Amino acid sequence: MLAKSLTVCCLLALIVSPTLAELGWWRTAQFYQIYPRSFKDSDGDGVGDLNGVTQQLAYLKEIGVTATWLSPIFTSPMADFGYDVANFYEIDPLFGTMEDFDNLLTRAKQLDIKIILDFVPNHSSDECEWFIRSAAGEAEYKDFYVWHTGKVVNGIRQPPTNWISVFRGSQWTWHEGRQAYYLHQFHAKQPDLNYRNPQVVEAMKDVLRFWLRKGVYGFRIDAVPHVFEVAADSTGNWPDEPRNEYVTDPEDYSYLDHIYTTNQPETIDLVYQFREVIDDIDAELGGDDRVLLSEAYAPLDVLMQYYGNSTHNGSQIPFNFELISNININSDAYHYSELIHNWLDNMPSDKAANWVLGNHDQSRIGSRLGADRIDAINMLLLTLPGISVTYQGEEIGMTDVFISWEDTVDPQACQSNEQEFERLTRDPVRTPFQWSDESQAGFTDANTTWLPLADDFKLVNVKRERGIALSHLNIYKQLRALRDEVTLKQGDIQVNALGPNVLALKRSLAGQASYITVLNINDDVEAVNLDSVFTQLSSQLRYVVVNDKSVRRKNDLTFANSVLLMPKEAIVLSTV
Template sequence: MAWTSKVLVSITILALFVIDQGQGCQVSTGAQTTKDWWETAQLYQIYPRSFKDSDGDGIGDLNGITSKLKYLKELGVTAAWLSPIFTSPMVDFGYDISDFFDIQPEYGTLDDFRALIKKAKELDLKIILDFVPNHSSNESEWFKKSVNREKGYEDYYVWHDGKVNATTGEREPPTNWLQYFRGSAWEWNEQRQQYYLHQFAVQQPDLNYRNPLVVAQMKRVLKYWLAEGVSGFRCDALPPLFEVLPDAEGQYPDEVISGATDDAEDRNHLTVKYIENQPETIDMVYQWRTVLDDYQRIFGGDSRVLLIETYAPAWFTMQFYGNRTTNGAHLPFNFNLITVMEQNEFSAKNVQLAIDLWLNNMPAGRTPNWVLGNHDKRRAASRYGQEHIDAMNMLIMVLPGASVTYQGEELGMTDVEISWEDTVDPWACNSNPEIYEQYTRDPARTPFQWTNGSNAGFTDGPTTWLPLASDYDTINVETESQAELSHLKIYEHLGALRKSSQTLKYGSTKYQTLLENSFVVERILANEPTIVFAANFGNTVAYLNLLEFDKNLPESLKLLIRSVESTKNYNNRYGTTSLRLEPGEALVMSTEN
């Protein structure tokens, strides 16, 4: 779901006090000898519309995904998370769901989904579905019944009479609240003669979680897909799930002007004190976790996981993990490697800041995770620079916990320039040709690049639903698989190392910015080889003395994995007192003999 929030401002200031480039940071991951599958998972996000088309209509589908599951297995992927595949008018490309219990026809059928689950189980891959709890489509039967005030559905959504302007006598929305996709968050429904709340597009009315019937219904959705064999859910857009309670007269408060932008249609023009990050949202996540745990207790099998999307301050996000008595989400997604760099330049110092913000705030005994990108953000290689994509893939695979890869990051895919005429993203379409590029998510959603053949091997049909990247003849699976060294080969090596290395699974972690713009991560486990990641994020050659980082390191380290542009040789040993790193160069090394 595309949405922005003014986050990390106060916690960034706090985090600056805990960063000490001279001391580094030591993090213990505990003395566990075993971990559940999700604690070290290599998660891979599939945007179904753009992954693989099996029927020539230019739109990706379930059978296309099934045909490429072996590719994911070869990457080392543990679980594939699918963006929404449910029945939808596709106003927001699946995030406007009209039937939570069925499959969007252009993606396939329930039988196609069951075939995908069957194939995934054969390959020991897990499938995670996108759960979109905040709203439905306005074409949902639930919404139609609510409009008609049918029994049991009267308050399924957030309805309000609005207020009358004392000067004009005209009826107006209840508040000044703004939606994520620009403009008022309230829409008048002529038939019901009330406004409904929609924090996203006008076709996406907000469900009312203060109604127990809605809570029960959405739990039924979870149980239905668990019974179909999924291994968990990624929960979309949690911050706006609840809004503040109205006062005794039934009125909601207005938000105040934030000062972040002068654009009065942009959500960031106002604060979101009353429409985001309410305490009831935390409790709802705890209830969903109970549904998943109860299902495992009754039916057995591996843990079913709950992953949470929340662009929110640390004080709110970390509560999703749970508390001393109650389990919450297994993994609230960590977007710091995205958001910190959005607010600041891309540098080693800010990479450290992003890591500190998570590890220094995460409750004890919980599992971290690391996200480089997703379908709502510009592609990682475009944001960090293509020369750094290997380094960033290395980073999230070497750090403790779970990694999350958005399709194409393993190839170094970059943004595609999308014209106003080709724009389909509703967030951008709600703007205009002068400013749409500020809002469009289309550049990161273009079709996956399988080959250098017609339409990048994505479809056998004549067209694709979004334009292809112009560099697909060199940036594609087929070409990179055949190359001696490529972004894809590096990613595969990382996946293999992650699975084989006890150090990466169970070791403690030390990390530090060295010199001005180099970054080092060390993973240490008794009686196992130490793993060291070193990257130069700067524009000049760096000479690192790793013994200043850890005096216990040996005089040389064995090279296991190197970035594409590096000229160093695999399995050679390189000195630790003056390790030369070219601009953009990144290495994964080991103390093994």
């Protein structure tokens, strides 16, 4: 943890004017994640779809979204709600048709919103033709997946290793037809592809090329650390993984330390190969850059390798999970500052930072950190340098919805038990988007929705919040508009904790107004002296954005050496 008296200034070399456009639209972009099942239902079946997304693209424009990435929309039996892909080249009928997807691309282009697809390289569905042919032993596909006949102990056949699935239980399932076990790091219906087979690598590159040529602007790469397992030894076997002595449930994923099934060195090279595909298509088609966003919960030194090295380009946006993974409701301002610096101080100087505070796998901001901190967290997200990533609904302050054991559908929870499911379920963060106070929150005309709606949808919805000056939505929109200021696009950053309760960020650029974000993350009234931590401030500062805890209003003035903050107040100030 940073010492309480320590003031740190990190000068972030993001972009040097006037070459902003040349260096990539994505470097200061606002990405928005859509979970299509829950965004907007256009056909009345209670499940969101592509036409629903197309209908609401104007809303994304309203809130200033640059690009939106869609959780998987490909043909799938939905064992893991689309992350079990049966055909990487088709749209699942639940979401619509390829024509619907083409219409989505056309409308997005009209609105200058870029479409990013979720790419799931680690595994396919067991209903994928590749797996069916591999299980049948066809020569071309025989080694497309990871197979092993297992080991025999005391006359009983057993899986080849002790490896445990993310979804509990063994990573190995016996296939009667093949007379062998296949590997699945997730659900048994999600067999792992074998990336030590060059044919698999090329097949997945072809998937990328297909969708890029259709007009998507890149991919969010799912579950990257799992793509490779340690190489088998000379006898074709793998080692067992060591125990985690702090976990007692032998079925739980965290029972083992996954040193052989995650973050293998070959994974980084595969990301570099995927980037080569992106760069080749950029050269072929021209226009704006295509991008890779990589999902990896991994040590910081590993994540920095995803950016690339002196000879290879990598993922432009290796997701930064420092805050989403490590901040909790009891974290103080020093912890926030430390985690922000973890990324800024380790990131290569010519790369762009990114900030992720919500997604479809994590409890919502308002539930995880407190509903009275929603505005503060969005101010942090949108005034930090680089790229912001917002999960649908965080801009209006949606919170987790309690889903009973009987109504739970998430396989990660369903494969546990009634006592454990709440710890594991991701259903509460995936509930339908709240568009209005009308029937079914304006999400669908159906009588029921695939997951229950939030009880508070009549108060927390887009329609109502548009009409409330200091609603979460309108504060978010003010912050997004502020991001167009040259200082927030190109400026340096200083990050300081002013005691345990107050976090302050200063964005500055020579010849331009400076902006100071100040967050009171706790319940005391705080008087802070910004002159004590930031240099070259004018004596007076102007309120640019306030939240509903504020007693001051936009354009009010205050003195830099005596800024008074109400409990949970969050503000943005500018130099006069």
